[in-house]
Each structure stands twice: as C-alpha cells, then as structure tokens.
C-alpha cells in the first residue's frame with residue numbers, strides 16, 4: 001500500500017485474461033463509495049495504458065501508479 | 081417505445097439491409113437442418129436456441145416494416161411490432177449466440193445467423209439496451225487511441241520489464257532489443273493483448289525467427305465488434321491501421337485473438353500491408369526453417385480447439401495442425417473436418433461479460449466438453465484468448481482434467497537454440 005493513500009478495497013487482477021482486469025475494476029469500483037479509493041494489482045503491461053484510458057472514459061481518477069518487479073499497482077479514486 | 085425512438089431504430093435496421101442481408105431475411109425455408117448445428121441448442125435443447133428461431137426474431141420485424149407491412153409469407157412466422165418487448169427478445173437472441181457460424185455451414189442456403197444477429201445488436205445499441213460493459217470496453221479502446229501520447233511512456237516502461245522473461249526463452253546478442261517498439265520500417269507489426277502472456281512467448285518466437293518486428297501500442301481485440309457497433313469497430317480498427325501505415329510495415333500480425341483477426345482481415349479494406357494471424361506466421365517460420373522445435377517438450381496427448389473466428393470464419397485450419405505436427409507425435413483431432421468443430425461457447429462478447437454469463441456459458445457448451453473428453457487428451461491447445469478463457473472455465477466447471485494452453489506458448493517453450501553453429 002502506498003504510504004500517503006488510504007485504500008478502501010484491494011483487487012488482485014494478476015494474470016487474468018483479457019479483458020477481465022478492466023471488467024473487474026469497472027465492477028469493483030462500484031463496491032466502494034464515491035470519494036473512496038481502490039487498489040488494483042495487475043501483471044499486464046497493457047493495463048498501464050488501458051487503466052488510464054478506462055478512468056478517462058468512466059470518469060474515475062487514477063491517483064498513482066507504481067511498478068514493482070512484475071506487479072503494477074493502481075490507486076483509483078471513485079468519482080462517479 | 082415512442083415514435084421517434086422507433087423511427088431511429090428502423091433507420092439503423094434499414095442501413096443494414098444490403099443484398100446479402102435481404103437474402104438471409106427472405107430465404108429460410110424452415111427445413112430445420114440448423115437445429116442441431118448450434119451448440120447452445122445441442123447442449124440446452126430449448127427452441128429459442130435454434131439458429132432459425134433466433135433469425136426469426138429479426139425477420140418478424142423485417143416483415144412488419146420492410147416487406148409490404150407483413151403481408152408477405154403470412155404462413156411463415158408473424159410480423160412483429162418493434163417494442164420494448166421485441167428489444168428483450170432481440171437481446172436474448174443476440175446474446176445467446178456466439179456468432180460462431182456453425183449453423184451457416186449446415187444451412188443449405190448458407191444463411192448467416194451471425195449477420196442477422198448483428199442487426200439485433202445494432203438495434204440494442206441504438207436503444208441503449210446493449211450490455212453496458214461491452215460499450216465501456218469499446219470506449220476505453222477508442223479513448224486509448226485518442227490519448228496514446230499520454231500513456232505511451234508508462235506502457236513502454238512496463239514492456240521493458242518483460243524483456244528478461246523473453247530472453248529466458250530465447251537468448252539475444254548484446255545490444256539487441258527483446259521487445260522492439262515504435263520501429264519505423266520494421267517488416268512486421270505485432271498487435272498483442274494487454275497481458276504479458278500475449279507478448280512474452282510471441283516476442284521470443286519473433287526473435288528466434290530473426291524477424292524485423294515491432295510491438296503495437298494498441299491491443300488487438302475489438303470490443304466494438306462484440307457489441308455490434310460498426311462506428312466504434314471502425315475507430316478501434318483505425319488505430320492499428322494508422323499505426324501500421326505510420327511505421328510503414330509490410331505485415332500486421334494479430335495475436336491469438338479470433339475476433340481481432342477476423343475484424344482486421346475482413347474489415348480493414350485494401351491496405352499497404354498484409355494481415356496475418358500469429359498462427360499463420362508461426363507455421364511460415366517452421367516451413368521456412370526459421371525456427372526449430374523440440375518434440376520432447378510435450379507430455380501426453382494433445383488436441384486443438386479451432387477458434388471459430390480464426391478457423392471456420394477466416395480459413396486458418398491447416399496451419400495450427402502443421403505446427404502441432406512439429407510439437408507432438410500424439411495429436412488427436414476433435415473432429416474429422418475442422419469447419420464443423422463445435423464453438424467453445426465463449427464468443428460474441430459472452431466471455432467479456434464475465435461472471436454475468438458464466439452459468440449460461442457453462443450450460444450451453446456441454447457438447448464441447450464431451451468432444452474434448454472423447455479424445456482423452458491431456459493438453460487442450462487453442463489460439464484465441466477468448467476461447468482459452470472459456471475453455472479454462474469449462475475445464476474447472478466440468479473437471480475435465482486437461483491443461484488449456486496457447487499454441488504460441490507451446491511453441492515458445494519448444495524452441496531449440498543450438499549452442500553449436
């Protein structure tokens with residue numbers, strides 16, 4: 001977890017087939033309240049462009065992206 | 081439904097009425113040959129899952145609005161008002177059809193149920209009654225195309241992190257790039273999916289073959305096609321076409337994704353590059369002696385599921401078998417003629433709709449499970465992400481005890497890198 005961001009729910013999307021990471025994050029974000037934050041873990045390099053494009057499309061906000069070894073962490077705030 | 085909405089939807093319907101579509105709408109004799117052809121009906125046995133019945137849902141609207149106000153062929157089905165209820169029926173028909181076209185190869189007139197379902201899907205889009213997630217996925221792809229400059233750097237950094245894994249499958253000389261990107265003048269543009277599994281084995285094989293290649297910034301899959309929205313389909317497709325033109329490549333190679341391949345092959349129109357499926361490219365490398373494979377890497381019997389959009393609907397049937405002959409001595413066919421292979425039950429956007437369709441996907445694909453089980457194979461190979469995901473679900477649900485594998489990863493794991501010159 002990132003030190004400065006309070007995470008309300010974590011979604012492990014590692015190794016999922018296309019397009020499950022985006023599908024699961026779209027559904028998952030609705031499980032928290034507006035203003036709350038989810039952390040999504042992915043091993044897909046494509047998520048690095050898919051997630052920001054999804055956030056712009058859906059009106060949510062990626063607060064931070066971290067890449068550590070194989071795992072990419074997205075901190076996403078529910079805006080809508 | 082108000083008059084304005086109905087008029088708008090009928091305009092969409094009319095836009096679909098080309099010569100082929102009119103033929104499909106006017107020709108069915110209800111001979112019943114397609115009844116057992118559909119895996120959904122063969123597995124679940126309900127009348128609404130007969131191909132000709134699905135088509136009839138669209139045909140009844142056609143008769144009402146485009147054919148003498150329902151006075152034509154009064155004995156064959158009834159004309160029907162376009163209403164909210166009709167939309168529900170269109171939804172059930174279209175989203176229980178995977179667009180596999182198995183019914184079409186059985187029909188004596190070649191009636192294309194998938195095409196007829198594309199009318200249903202378009203009307204659902206027009207009425208904003210399509211599966212929301214498919215539109216969101218399509219919009220995400222389009223947004224990526226518009227704002228790629230914002231994401232490029234991050235994506236390239238993510239790709240760099242995969243390079244060690246590519247090299248573990250195929251060693252490179254110092255200074256060579258394991259996953260080249262944005263290379264103008266490359267011979268081949270590889271269009272992958274988001275997942276590392278779609279990139280690492282493919283990269284190792286390209287490098288082994290000495291290919292002059294470059295990786296696309298975009299994902300191959302076309303969600304516009306799944307949701308049946310031709311405008312979005314085209315925008316998603318154009319991202320790749322424009323990239324290929326900008327990089328001046330000679331060939332666009334589509335990863336193991338059936339819909340992506342069929343859409344690129346059939347809808348891209350005349351372009352300065354040729355379109356190939358990755359399976360065709362791999363078969364070519366073997367044929368030309370550019371890669372060598374070790375047969376001892378495979379343990380147990382292997383069978384192959386033909387992805388409908390690559391095999392029946394785009395003609396790539398000999399190539400996977402040719403590859404498999406170089407991977408194993410124990411290859412077992414699912415069917416005598418791959419054109420009649422059963423669909424896995426995951427196409428048409430059903431897999432992308434995730435858990436919402438899981439129960440239906442499992443029930444409607446029992447015939448596929450029986451077909452695989454009859455071979456007694458240990459490995460079930462395929463060459464499509466969508467099929468792989470569905471076959472994995474079937475494997476878990478029915479405890480089939482097979483290992484579902486991508487053909488490309490089997491090839492990458494069997495690459496022979498001679499130490500001696």
Ligand code: SF4
Pocket residue numbers: 117118119120130131134176177178179180181182183184193194423
């Ligand atoms: S296209 Fe496939 S799923 Fe659709 S009706 Fe025909 S056989 Fe069934």
Ligand code: SF4
Pocket residue numbers: 107108109110111112113114115131132186187188189190191
């Ligand atoms: S096989 Fe063709 S003509 Fe016969 S019922 Fe089916 S769609 Fe109609």
